[in-house]
Structures are given as structure tokens and as C-alpha cells.
Amino acid sequence: MGAVIMHNVMSVDGFIADDEDGVGPLHDWYFNGDTPLTETDDPDYDHSEGAGGFRLSKTSAEYVRPLWNSIGVIVMGRHFFDLMNGWDGHPPTGDHVVVVSHRPKPEGWHPEASYHFVDDPIAAVAKARELAGDRIVSVAAGEVGAQILAAGLVDEVAIDVVPVVFGSGKRYFGSIGGMHRLGEPHVVVQGEGVLHLRFRMRP
Incomplete structure (x- = not known):
């Protein structure tokens, strides 16, 4: 079974967004280099449908690429889903997304996309593990991620x-x-x- 990793970009004082959900310069490093995130620089992997358009430093690309390639499922909260409109059914990495929400998937929203709506964080991780198999479950940091960490279900914390x-x-x-x-x-x-950091949780 793959690891569960809580992951996000963060300011040095511990924030993943401002009070209005703006990320300011937090994601600038995705565009400040000349190395594409995909090894083949796939022109179809464009910014509207994933991670294309990203140009990282060589060092960051060599760190991010294998991590993203190993992710099978993203777990996110409903607020994040609504904010991003679920990346229009095309997550930046992984094959599936599990959304923690008491509301169902919006009617008619990208029926082809493998998005699963679960009303409990613990059940969401169980569903994500089932879908991920041996690949990583990436849990978005924030309120939902914190609940999953507090439940003892996070194996690692990854912070950019x-x-x-x-x-x-x-x-x-x-x-x-x-x-x-x-x-x-x-x-x-x-x-x-x-600065890319990864910490294992203590037993």
C-alpha cells in the first residue's frame, strides 16, 4: 500500500493562501526556470489541463517530477474543489481525486472524470488507498489535511x-x-x- 503524504506550498510563516484564498508569490517557483515538469515536454500537457506550462529550476524539476509521477490519488476538501473547479476534471497529477464533502458532485460536472465525493476524511483516505494501490495518496494541506493528520493517517509531510x-x-x-x-x-x-522538505511522522 502506498504512503499517504500531506503536501502543499507554504509561506515561511505557515500559510498556504491569504485570507481571500490568493496564493500571491507562493507558486512563482513553478515558472522561474527552464526545465519542463514533464520529461518529454508534452505539448498536449498544457496548463489548462495539468502541469504543462510549468518551467522549474532543474533542481526543483528533479525533485517534483518523481514525486508527482508516483501519486495515484489526490485528496482535497470541497472548498479547494470549488475554488479550482476541480481543475475541470483534469488533476495536475494522479488518476483519481477524492473530495471530502457533505455535498455530492455537481450535477453534470465532467462525468468522465474519476472524482469521488466522500463525506468523512477518514473514509476519504480509505477510498483513496483503495484507488491508489501501491501509489502515493497526496492529501492537500489545510483543514481537511489537518483532520487526516490528527487521525494518524499521514505517513509523511511534504512542504515546499x-x-x-x-x-x-x-x-x-x-x-x-x-x-x-x-x-x-x-x-x-x-x-x-x-525549499523542498519532507518529514516522516514519528510513530
Whole structure:
């Protein structure tokens, strides 16, 4: 069974978006280099349908590419889904998306897309693991990610830290309560305008 990794880009003061859901310069590093995210630089993998259009530094591309290629399922909250309109049925990576929501999938919304709506975070992870098989389940950080982490279902925390201070906004770890200990970072990669970190959860 693949690992469950909580993942997002974050400001140095711990925010994944501002109070109005704006990301400001958090994603600038996806476009500040000359290395495409796909090894073949597939022209059909355009920005409207995935990760095309991204031009990262060589160092970041070498870190992000194998991680994204290993993801089978993305787990996200309904707010994120609504904000992005579910990437119009074309997630940037993975074959399936599980949305934690008490509301069903919008009627008529991309029936061909493998999007599953589950009303409980724990059940969402179980569904994602079933769909992912041996591949990674990527859990979007924020409130839903924090609930999944608090339930002890996260194996690793992956953070792309950008050198900007937001001051307020949507927190990477949401409104999680209590202390949760992470191990020493087992991945530390310095890109251009971003620091990639991965931590395993302590048992």
C-alpha cells in the first residue's frame, strides 16, 4: 500500500493562501526556470489541463517530477474543489481525486472524470488507498489535511517553503489541535525561490 503524504506550498510563516484564498508569490517557483515538469515536454500537457506550462529550476524539476509521477490519488476538501473547479476534471497529477464533502458532485460536472465525493476524511483516505494501490495518496494541506493528520493517517509531510511572509491567511496545518511530532527531514532540496522538505511522522 502506498504512503499517504500531506503536501502543499507554504509561506515561511505557515500559510498556504491569504485570507481571500490568493496564493500571491507562493507558486512563482513553478515558472522561474527552464526545465519542463514533464520529461518529454508534452505539448498536449498544457496548463489548462495539468502541469504543462510549468518551467522549474532543474533542481526543483528533479525533485517534483518523481514525486508527482508516483501519486495515484489526490485528496482535497470541497472548498479547494470549488475554488479550482476541480481543475475541470483534469488533476495536475494522479488518476483519481477524492473530495471530502457533505455535498455530492455537481450535477453534470465532467462525468468522465474519476472524482469521488466522500463525506468523512477518514473514509476519504480509505477510498483513496483503495484507488491508489501501491501509489502515493497526496492529501492537500489545510483543514481537511489537518483532520487526516490528527487521525494518524499521514505517513509523511511534504512542504515546499517559499521565502515570503503572509502574516495571516489559510494555515498549512489548519486549525489542528495538540502537538504532533515529526521526524527529522529526510529530504531537503534547495530550489530557486523554494525549499523542498519532507518529514516522516514519528510513530
